[in-house]
Amino acid sequence: MSAAPADPAAADADRFGREALGPVLAEFCLRLWLTERFLPDAEDATLLFCARGGLRLKLLYERFLARTGLPARVPAAALMVSRLVAARTALEPPGEGVLSELGREFSGRPMSEVAAALAQRQDLALPAAWDAPFAAGRFAALLAADEPAAAALRGAIAEQDARFRRHVDACTGGRRHGLLVDTGLYGSTVRLLQDGIPAMRWSGLQFARSNYKRLPTPHFARTLGLSVESDSYRPWETCTAALRFWHLIEAALEPDLPSVRLFADADGDGPPRANLEVAGWEARIEPEGPGLFAGALAHVETLRPDDLHRVPAEAARGWRAFKRAVVWPDARMVAALELADRSRDFGRLEKVAQFAAPGGTLAQIRDSLWREGALMRRFPRAGRAGLVLIELAHAARTLRLQASALRRRAARPALQGAP
Amino acid sequence: MLLPERSAARVVSCDVFDTLLLRDHRSESRRFRDIAGLAARRLAAEHGIQRDPAAIWTARTEVQRHAYRALDLARPTGDVRFADMVDAMARILGLAGPAAAILHEAEIAVERSQLSANAPLLAWLAAEAWSGTRVIAVSDIYHEAGTIALLLGALCPRHPVARIYTSADHDATKRTGALFATVLREEGAAPGEILHIGDDHRADVAIPRALGLRTLQVVRPRHLILRRRTDALRARIVSALAPPPRYGRPGSRFA
Incomplete structure (x- = not known):
């Protein structure tokens, strides 16, 4: 249980964790249990809770099972992975999945920056051609080039990749179906590992699945969003409010630990250790004090075996509270849900602020990670009218998308027979 | 024919x-509601166990949905067994023995009443x-x-x-x-x-x-298929509009 916080904003965040996030995450845990309960190849599978958000999901899931008495069938492990680490597995040679991921992350950036991120080295002395903006075909050609700097880059990537693969072997113990449990959204890690380590079968069990990148989705058949599955916010589907402020979910679940970038050989016979595994890392997965995650965990800690049948109804109420706070925030919620700067990741150290730096008013709102919050922060009194306009715009957009989806369905040849 | x-x-x-x-003409959703209603009545009458029909219906739909999705991840040519679904539902609903068997019996009873040769x-x-x-x-x-x-x-x-x-x-x-x-x-x-x-x-x-x-x-x-689709749509709208039931539980503001 979290201690009573002195800071009013922290107290509100803690209460939001208990009343909104906790019930929603309890439902996620129940659905995760159902998935492992019915997995046909349970004896050949491992639940791999992915760093960093997955580490807190693992903690929540373990507490959920302990409180409710539901039996686990599939072994679980903490997988030290990130998109950067997964991308390294799929570079020999680079496939379409990894190139599109790199293209999106490093759009307009020099290819030397991509190389530095992948190798996590600044001493590669790459030729001038690497300074050109990222282009998929050109990058693949440069990476395969028969020259010393490219060879050094390939060597650095291969060395890190080999260590990661040994870490995967240690986590799975030879089981061939890896179920990646993570926060979501697009499921890049599933796609990259499926391409990079095809000897294993990979599936994604995410909190949310969303193709917000509008990229091809060959991995979506194997990637489930257990709590949210939608490519955009739909006003009449309460749970899609998570997509209005996704960083809130990420921030609540990501412990204060670095993203996984490097592996080092362990002393002795143990598997390689990731840079995340600093001294006392496991203790840092626990809540550091009152706040979003502490409140959510406190809710799960109140569950009893005979509460299971109430979990879906409580989750529905939790989603309503979540939407109220995120889509229709007041000044108090804006303060309660203020986040620390978010990391850009993918091997880079830059941060992104929750609320964009002052500039043009519209740009400041548009470029913020939480537009509704930014609007209410900028216009505490008149902002409410703006929220109505934003909601109406989303409703109109969703109706338009659903109408065109219906038209596409109607245009397809009808199949006979009832489902 | x-x-x-x-x-x-x-x-x-x-x-x-x-x-x-x-x-x-009834949709699957309606059939599950009928099953949940019958199971709730029997649980109350025969065992004194109070379970909201909406909770039984949700357990039924959640279990079936996630069972089939799990199946698709590993063995899409296979199928789920109803006995396993009843076992999972019983765990969620906190039922055991003869009370859990009611979940199976209600399903068969409703199927029987809504089928014809x-x-x-x-x-x-x-x-x-x-x-x-x-x-x-x-x-x-x-x-x-x-x-x-x-x-x-x-x-x-x-x-x-x-x-x-x-x-x-x-x-x-x-x-x-x-x-x-x-x-x-x-x-x-x-x-x-x-x-x-x-x-x-x-x-x-x-x-x-x-x-x-x-x-x-x-x-x-x-016309029958159209009626079923209309019935399913109506069930979705009713479900979307209905507020989730409130339960009292120590440690919860929902109490």
């Missing part, structure tokens, strides 16, 4: 739901059987053969079905072709010796035809 005078087949294989046994098809099959054709039933369903036999026996006591194959028993479905491979092996028949009859375009026509079986599609009336 136009049936040939004779099948000219060694084995006639028939789908069960919406072929041998016809469902009425396809009399013309059964009469034709009886004539086929009388003239020496073997009649079997092949169904993509989570129920075991014994449950289908129970329903068939209750709704058409003199049915001519000699053996029932279900996807749950054989962990193989028609829609992937795996169950037909089992049927061919168990019946010792060549594909061309079997006429398969069913309503689903993929599972009962396209797939068996691709495997070399002869097929005959029975199609439910359009």
Whole structure:
């Protein structure tokens, strides 16, 4: 249980964790249990809770099972992975999945920056051609080039990749179906590992699945969003409010630990250790004090075996509270849900602020990670009218998308027979 | 439904739901609500256990949805067993022993009340059987053969079905072709010796035809399908508009 916080904003965040996030995450845990309960190849599978958000999901899931008495069938492990680490597995040679991921992350950036991120080295002395903006075909050609700097880059990537693969072997113990449990959204890690380590079968069990990148989705058949599955916010589907402020979910679940970038050989016979595994890392997965995650965990800690049948109804109420706070925030919620700067990741150290730096008013709102919050922060009194306009715009957009989806369905040849 | 005078087949294989046994206008969602309502009443009357029908309905739909999604991740040619779904539902609903058995019994009771025998098809099959054709039933369903036999026996006591194959028993479905491979092996028949009859375009026509079986599609009336879709839409709207029930629980603000 979290201690009573002195800071009013922290107290509100803690209460939001208990009343909104906790019930929603309890439902996620129940659905995760159902998935492992019915997995046909349970004896050949491992639940791999992915760093960093997955580490807190693992903690929540373990507490959920302990409180409710539901039996686990599939072994679980903490997988030290990130998109950067997964991308390294799929570079020999680079496939379409990894190139599109790199293209999106490093759009307009020099290819030397991509190389530095992948190798996590600044001493590669790459030729001038690497300074050109990222282009998929050109990058693949440069990476395969028969020259010393490219060879050094390939060597650095291969060395890190080999260590990661040994870490995967240690986590799975030879089981061939890896179920990646993570926060979501697009499921890049599933796609990259499926391409990079095809000897294993990979599936994604995410909190949310969303193709917000509008990229091809060959991995979506194997990637489930257990709590949210939608490519955009739909006003009449309460749970899609998570997509209005996704960083809130990420921030609540990501412990204060670095993203996984490097592996080092362990002393002795143990598997390689990731840079995340600093001294006392496991203790840092626990809540550091009152706040979003502490409140959510406190809710799960109140569950009893005979509460299971109430979990879906409580989750529905939790989603309503979540939407109220995120889509229709007041000044108090804006303060309660203020986040620390978010990391850009993918091997880079830059941060992104929750609320964009002052500039043009519209740009400041548009470029913020939480537009509704930014609007209410900028216009505490008149902002409410703006929220109505934003909601109406989303409703109109969703109706338009659903109408065109219906038209596409109607245009397809009808199949006979009832489902 | 136009049936040939004779099948000219060694084995006639028939789908069960919406072929041998016809469902009425109610959607699956409505059927699950009816099952939940009956189970809730019986739990209260026979065991003094209070369970909200909405909670039973949610458990049923959640378990089925996630069971099939888990199946698709690892063995998409297989099927889920209803006994496993009842076990998971019972855990969620906190039921054991005879109280848990009510979940199974309510399902069968509602199925029985909402199904009717396809009399013309059964009469034709009886004539086929009388003239020496073997009649079997092949169904993509989570129920075991014994449950289908129970329903068939209750709704058409003199049915001519000699053996029932279900996807749950054989962990193989028609829609992937795996169950037909089992049927061919168990019946010792060549594909061309079997006429398969069913309503689903993929599972009962396209797939068996691709495997070399002869097929005959029975199609439910359009107005019935439209009524079912309307019923499903109505159920969705009612479900979306209904506020989630409040439960009192120590440590929760919902108390």
